[in-house]
Structures are given as C-alpha cells and as structure tokens.
Amino acid sequence: MADRRDTSPVLATGERREGPVTVDADPMDDALVLGGEKFRSRLIMGTGGAPSLEVLDQALAASGTEITTVAMRRLDPASRGSVLDVLRDRGVRVLPNTAGCFTAGEAVLTARLAREALGTDWVKLEVISDERTLLPDPIETFDAAERLVADGFVVLPYIGDDPALARRLEQAGCAAVMPLGAPIGSGLGIRNPHNIELIVEAAGVPVILDAGIGTASDAALAMELGCDAVLLASAVTRARRPGLMAGAMRDAVTAGRRARLAGRIPRRRYAEASSPAVEPVGGEPSTPS
C-alpha cells in the first residue's frame, strides 16, 4: 500500500490513485447557489437550435446541466413531442426565458404566463432591442426587472457587459446578472473580458456569462474571469457533434472554475525560471540528490 500522505497523484506503478490527493477543498462541495438553491453543475444549457429532441436529450445528458432554459411561444397544435417532457425525464430544472420580447410589458406578461404554465417563479429576463444584433435593451430590461421582482419573481436578467447596469439590477433585487460575452449565437467568445471582470468584482449575486460562447476555451475563460456559471446553447446544439461538444463544455466549465479557485500565476514580461538557478552545468560539482 502506498503512503497515503504522499502528495503525488500518480503511484510509482504509474497507476492513478483513487480518492482525494490534496488538502484543497473538494470541488464537489463547490456548489453554485442561485435563488437560494444549490447546484453542482455550473453549466446552464439553452435548448434552442437543436435539430431534434433526441439530439437535445443527448446533449443535455453529456453536459451534466441541472438548469435549462425554454422559450414561451404560441401553442402549435401540429407540433409533436415537447421539450418539457425531455427536461422532466432528465430531472433538469426548467428556466423559462422571455426571448422574443422587445418591451418590458411583453416580458412581464411572458414571465407571468411562464409561471402559470410551468409552475416556476424563476425567469431569465431577456428584452432585446433589435432583430439583427439581438442585443439586450437596458432600459426595458431594468423596467421589467423592477416589476418582476415586485411580483415575487426570481429574476435573472440578460444584459450587455455593463458593470453599471449590473450593479443597478442587483440593487433592484435580481438574483443574478447575466452579461453577454458576445451577441447571441455569434460564437465570438468574450469580447470584453475586462468588463466581465469588473462585473464579477462588484457583484454580490452570481454572475452568469450568457451568450457568445463559441467553443470550450470561451467557457473556460468565463470561469477563469470569475463568473459563477455559463449559459450556452448554440455552441452545443449547432456543433457538428452536439453531444461531444456538450461534454467538452462540461469539462471546460469545471476546468475554468478550478483554475479560478486555484489562482493563476501573474503574467510577466520576461521569463522566470522554473528550475533552480543555482549550480548550472559547468559549475562546481554538487552533492547528488
């Protein structure tokens, strides 16, 4: 039996040891607390863009997500199968959004309809300004947030990467803020990492990077910047292999979170040797170690 106090994660045989190997906090205890509830996964999935419910189901399973968004639309009598059935069977929490709303009034009504239809007072508040950019309208979003908080909703607003608006929405009683990395579906990643860091520094509620994620490194960066969670849809549902990308995103979010907790080294202009600088080759003989 190997000495359990050994800090090396790899046994002399090359076999990987089971169980904890460091005294650092177990990442499994590192829960996301959102709206007073705890979640193990920090990856929130959207359901838009999946070519079929079967593909969506596979992607959700591979992502490990515990919260997934849906949109509210006019009931189509011709449609068969419901995204709600998929989410229920997966045991995933349903988070309705107000996608497609252009005014605070539309968003408030949509949230109330979602509450009635789905039995949840959680809402991802999304009020867009125009069809081309789908950028969030800050004025309408703030107006709707105030009204929904007053109506007892747990409000998760989608916003631009604006630290001032994020602070105002937190003060208004929102349960989180959800700044974009880049426009919805653009896959452009995080265009303004500095602003995301400013939002994270000031926030007393969870910061969820929402929109713009293109690939796994974008999701990892969001977590390294200090975001509490990532919400993405298109990056997975429109990938060539959605299930594979969903697993990549799961790993990326976990890796980014661990890196954030671990604390990255500072960036330096020049090298800093990682090997001992004393007694280089050509120097005096030293005692073998």
Next chain:
Amino acid sequence: MRVTINGSPHDLPPGTTVAQAVQTLTSAVAGVAVALNDEVVRRGAWQSTPLGENDRVEVLTAVQGG
C-alpha cells in the same frame, strides 16, 4: 362573436369560455398558459371566464429556445 385566438380570427357562439377557446387548439392543459387581452387567466378560472366581442386570446406553451 368574433375573437382572436393566437392571432387567428374565430367566430364563436356567445358565452364561449376561455377553456373552450383553449380546446380549439389542444386537449392538454399541463404546460399551457392563457392570456386574455394581455392579462393572465389562471387555469382554475378558464371554465368560468367567458369571452367577449373582439377579445384576444393567447395560448402559450414552452418550446425550445434560449
């Protein structure tokens, strides 16, 4: 009596209720919500809420999105 259900005009007999309007689209009630002239009608009130001339009924459900 003319009413609009999900954007489409319907000619329905006077006294038609919200519940009957919903039934023109679906027999399901789970996961469905109704707005009458931009106000939510709770499911428990569908049977007892009559429609009026030129009312606008929206019947919504959750779909893939976001």
